[in-house]
Amino acid sequence: MSQQGKPSKPVLADLILPVGAAAYAVYYVLSVRSFPFQAQVSGMAMAILVCLLVSIFLVRTLIGLRRGRYRLGLGDFLGPPESVPNRLLFVGFILAYVAAVPWLGFTLTTFVFLCLSFAVVGVRPWRRVVVVAGTAALVGWLFFIVLLGTRFPAGPFERLMGALF
Amino acid sequence: MELDAATLAGLFLHAFSLWYVIVPAVLIGIVMGAIPGFAAHNTIIILLPLTLAFDVETALVFMVALYCASHLGGGVPAILVNIPGTGGAAATTLDGYPMTKKGEAQKALALSFVASVLGGLISSVVTLFALPYLSRVGYYVHSVEMVVVMLFGLALIASIAAQDMLKGLIAGAFGLMLGSMGADHIYAAPRGTFGLLELFDGVPLVPALIGLFAISEALVMLEETSIVRAEDGAGARPVDWPATLRNVAYACTKWWHITWCSLLGLVIGVIPGAGASIAAFVAYQQSLFFSKTPEAYGRGHPEGVVAPEAANNGVTTGTLVPLLAIGVPGGSTAAVMMVVLQFHGFPFGPRLFVEAPGLAYGVIVAMAVSYVLMIPMIFPMVRYLSKVTVVSTLYLAPLIVAFTLVGAFVPRGFVFDIGIAIAFGLIGYVARKTGYHVAAILIGVILGPLIERSFILAMRISGNDPFVMFSSAIGNVLWVLLVLTLVMPYVLKRLRERSGPPAAEGAE
Amino acid sequence: MLSHPRLPRRRFLSAAAGTALAAGVGRAAFAQDYPSRNVHITVPTGEGGGADRDARTFTKVWADHMKTNFEFDYYPGAAGQVGYEFYMQQEPNAYNLLFSNIGPEVIMLTLQNVGIDIGKDLVYIKKTSTEPxxxxxxxxxxxxxxxxxxxxxxxxxxxxxxxxxxxxxxxxxxxxxxxxxxxxxxxxxxxxxxxxxxxxxxxxxxxxxxxxxxxxxxxxxxxxxxxxxxxxxxxxxxxxxxxxxxxGTKLPPLTSSRAWGIHKAAIDKYPERIEILKTTMQETLDDPAYAEAVKASGLPTAFIDVGNQEAAMAEAEATRELAIRYKDLLTGG
Incomplete structure (x- = not known):
């Protein structure tokens, strides 16, 4: 905590979690305002605790900023800058996975997700990308769906296999 | 049935004769335990059509072996890739993964396996002889005492947040806040759920765990090319049989630590509603409290791996005690076992000991035997599993995401839960990158609803009298111990600073 | 207790194969093919509870009459509300059934304003047991x-x-x-x-x-x-x-019946499937093996209480009236 003598520390990213927590705490309190006491009590207590801790944190940050120990900035938050676009794409693929899985089913979604992700994070040659992704998707299908009977959303591949066997 | 030497020998021999049930079950359990989302209770439900087709003894032995092994398996990804396979292994990440980062994955695995196997073995043998006494624990530990027991687990937030206490507390409080989500225990009124039905039951634990640990870890992982720090890379260390043996032998020197942590896990496991995660957190916290080197925890300290693993395997036999001794399952895995007993027309509780004593004691013996049969499996696993850490993160990160998202889906079968995992993944990423401990958030998410339930029950039973929290002798003793746990480290530190030589204290 | 070690091993394989086949997702278009795959049962309480026990006891015998397997899902949240709401979201194709406990669940639906209307959205088609x-x-x-x-x-x-x-x-x-x-x-x-x-x-x-x-x-x-x-x-x-x-009091009888519930939409769309369900359920209840299974699960056979759709729905209506009558006692802050 004592940063005297060191270059100022970027703290903007450090505020994301506390501010998010406080926002949820406020929403929570609003959502329970008309409920009976026993339904409110613990959540209210937690909300007060969160808001109290976050307030202390904000005061600490403000003092740090005033004294020049902190500065507003993201610092290393996003990791090495050269790979940021690729890693953001990777996050995009993860989000696309949820959107696609109800339609494409487990096996195809996993295959496409792995192909794109391997490609974007830099696995080469392309043949290896497809082979590893394909093997993983098939092993996953065999293990999770055939063997364990997980009721994952079925897509074209699962339907085809279901029709064949 | 009297438990004389001949009967015992007969039970053990019989259990060993069922090796062909135990060995596959153990293998399935280890694999499933290692995949987040597939812990014992889910796997057993998935495999229920299979187990119901067996005769009752085979079915029980199969489930028991799978259950024990899943607790052993849960520690593997916790150590290797910082992803606990089960909630009970969350505490294992605290020191297990730092060991891996230092290039000591093999040693950490050895510690984890030996602690699991010995811990499970010790607690199952103790259960065999002390069942009548253990079953009494439930009569003394009610909602009030549960609140205090779980506060021991919460105290861990303060311990792991030592670097920046305020941030640690914010992370813990945020977790508790998220844990307060969902329908309340009395009126079933949905609180803080954004109107989403999928959140009525509160934050689903497995997706939260997968998000906080696995998804965020995969995102952070991509910033480097290999898990193991370059300067002490795993390649530098020979992975051969002599090294494996040395690591296992080293782990065995922690036998005393394993013993008391597993017994702590056993006692916590006996309490209905408590479970492996509480036991692991409390054991880690107590291990740290009694340690002469508390500052070493969280940076790859062997005891930090041993304590939670011994405890969560101590829990396995403990959870069977209420089912066997009273007839009410103490946890979800025991509940599924009850289904199987009912299905086959067997009673449970004390009547099982009267009507089928061989089965009742046989279950506990089968646990002990499962652990014995796991011993030979330790060696190859220690030797080969650590190789995962040399896989390039370019492959590891996408694979982790793809397969843990499946895990997020499995427990409830909602695509929505995959979304929850991703949301928690982003929370976890932010937390990791800005110095908030994900484990502190998870402790809040896991323990929050459990503490709230016990607290609300205790309050309601007392007619909303807050002093009910100090109304029981056992509870008050626990309160004093809790205060000591929180205060002593500071007092000791001050004493040490004043008198120079470190104050020798504790049970190490 | 084990007669021969090979038996469970073979069963292990056949059951594993069964699970594998069960996962197949081929869909049948014709009613006479019903049921062509596993029937999926939603239990709005936890695993290992009374409903789980009774549902499994029933399906154990029903499987012989329905010629299919059953999968179970448990949604114990918010006094059963979660289970009901998720059940309603499932496809109304007569492959999705709800195993309900009329007493507590109708009271829950009445008091928690869930928005599921028994009779219009969901129908109890067969009562299996009643207990006070x-x-x-x-x-x-x-x-x-x-x-x-x-x-x-x-x-x-x-x-x-x-x-x-x-x-x-x-x-x-x-x-x-x-x-x-x-x-x-x-x-x-x-x-x-x-x-x-x-x-x-x-x-x-x-x-x-x-x-x-x-x-x-x-x-x-x-x-x-x-x-x-x-x-x-x-x-x-x-x-x-x-x-x-x-x-010496005059309290109304307080009972609860287990009953099979199904989407009203499925009844309208697939009347022939519902007939198959009702017939095989009745065969199950008449099967002496069912009474045996109930006894084996530790319950008195006196609880078996066969009732058709009308009886089940009448009980639901009576329970709803009871819930309204005692509403104030149950929701006080």
Whole structure:
């Protein structure tokens, strides 16, 4: 905590979690305002605790900023800058996975997700990308769906296999 | 049935004769335990059509072996890739993964396996002889005492947040806040759920765990090319049989630590509603409290791996005690076992000991035997599993995401839960990158609803009298111990600073 | 106990293969193919609870008549609301069934304004069993009779563990208190098993649950009274009296029936599938193997109570009226 003598520390990213927590705490309190006491009590207590801790944190940050120990900035938050676009794409693929899985089913979604992700994070040659992704998707299908009977959303591949066997 | 030497020998021999049930079950359990989302209770439900087709003894032995092994398996990804396979292994990440980062994955695995196997073995043998006494624990530990027991687990937030206490507390409080989500225990009124039905039951634990640990870890992982720090890379260390043996032998020197942590896990496991995660957190916290080197925890300290693993395997036999001794399952895995007993027309509780004593004691013996049969499996696993850490993160990160998202889906079968995992993944990423401990958030998410339930029950039973929290002798003793746990480290530190030589204290 | 080691191994393989086939997702278009795949059962309470036990007992025999397998899903949240809402979201194709406990669940639907209308959205097509609510104590309890318990509750507040507030057993205890001037503090433990544990270990004074629960606990539970005109299983429930007989009260009978529920849309769209369901359910209930299975699960066969759709829906309506009558007692802040 004592940063005297060191270059100022970027703290903007450090505020994301506390501010998010406080926002949820406020929403929570609003959502329970008309409920009976026993339904409110613990959540209210937690909300007060969160808001109290976050307030202390904000005061600490403000003092740090005033004294020049902190500065507003993201610092290393996003990791090495050269790979940021690729890693953001990777996050995009993860989000696309949820959107696609109800339609494409487990096996195809996993295959496409792995192909794109391997490609974007830099696995080469392309043949290896497809082979590893394909093997993983098939092993996953065999293990999770055939063997364990997980009721994952079925897509074209699962339907085809279901029709064949 | 009297438990004389001949009967015992007969039970053990019989259990060993069922090796062909135990060995596959153990293998399935280890694999499933290692995949987040597939812990014992889910796997057993998935495999229920299979187990119901067996005769009752085979079915029980199969489930028991799978259950024990899943607790052993849960520690593997916790150590290797910082992803606990089960909630009970969350505490294992605290020191297990730092060991891996230092290039000591093999040693950490050895510690984890030996602690699991010995811990499970010790607690199952103790259960065999002390069942009548253990079953009494439930009569003394009610909602009030549960609140205090779980506060021991919460105290861990303060311990792991030592670097920046305020941030640690914010992370813990945020977790508790998220844990307060969902329908309340009395009126079933949905609180803080954004109107989403999928959140009525509160934050689903497995997706939260997968998000906080696995998804965020995969995102952070991509910033480097290999898990193991370059300067002490795993390649530098020979992975051969002599090294494996040395690591296992080293782990065995922690036998005393394993013993008391597993017994702590056993006692916590006996309490209905408590479970492996509480036991692991409390054991880690107590291990740290009694340690002469508390500052070493969280940076790859062997005891930090041993304590939670011994405890969560101590829990396995403990959870069977209420089912066997009273007839009410103490946890979800025991509940599924009850289904199987009912299905086959067997009673449970004390009547099982009267009507089928061989089965009742046989279950506990089968646990002990499962652990014995796991011993030979330790060696190859220690030797080969650590190789995962040399896989390039370019492959590891996408694979982790793809397969843990499946895990997020499995427990409830909602695509929505995959979304929850991703949301928690982003929370976890932010937390990791800005110095908030994900484990502190998870402790809040896991323990929050459990503490709230016990607290609300205790309050309601007392007619909303807050002093009910100090109304029981056992509870008050626990309160004093809790205060000591929180205060002593500071007092000791001050004493040490004043008198120079470190104050020798504790049970190490 | 094992006759031959090879047997389970072979079964292991065949069951594994069965699971594999079950996962196949080929869809049949023709009704005569029904059921062409596994029937999926939603249980709105937890695994290992009473509903789970009864559903499995039923499907064990039903599988022979339906010629299919069953998959179970448990949604215990918010007093069963979560299970009902998720069931309603499933495809109404007669492959998705709800195993319901009419008493507590209709009360929940009535009190929690869930927006699911029994009759318009969901129909109970077959009643399988009925059991009355019971008040009971653990083996070390000082209360040996219902009178003793009520007397004590006139002097001090007596704590009662219940599964949840919107439940016939909770209504029973509150109505008993109202009729006798006794005070009962209901403590909802969120399920039959934890409620029972609280009574056995002495955390609360007594427990109010469906009668099957104390019966399955054997001598760990001593039944003090049954909320019905008479005790249907006096041998299994230590000869406990009917509450009205013991206390001279006039409480309505508080019972709950297990019943199979299904989407109204499925009834409209696939009447022939519903016929198959109803017929095979009836065959199951008539099958002596079912009575055997009930007995094997530790329950008295007196609980088996076959009822068709009309009977099940009439019970649902009666329960709804009961819930409205006691609404204030159950939702007070």
């Amino acid at each position: 609510m019971a008040v009971w104590v653990g083996p070390s309890s000082p209360f040996k009779s219902l009178e003793a318990l009520v007397d004590e509750a006139k002097k001090r507040t007596v704590t009662v563990s219940v599964s949840r507030l919107p439940h016939p057993a909770s209504i029973g205890m509150l109505a008993l208190g109202e009729a006798t001037g006794a005070t009962f503090n209901l403590v909802p433990f969120g399920g039959g098993n934890p409620s029972a544990m609280a009574a056995i270990t002495g955390e609360v004074d007594c427990c109010a649950l469906p009668l099957a629960n104390p019966i399955s606990l054997g001598d760990q539970a001593i039944v003090l009274g049954v909320f019905a005109d008479r005790n249907p299983a006096p041998d299994e429930a230590n000869g406990a009296p009917a509450v009205n007989d013991a206390m």
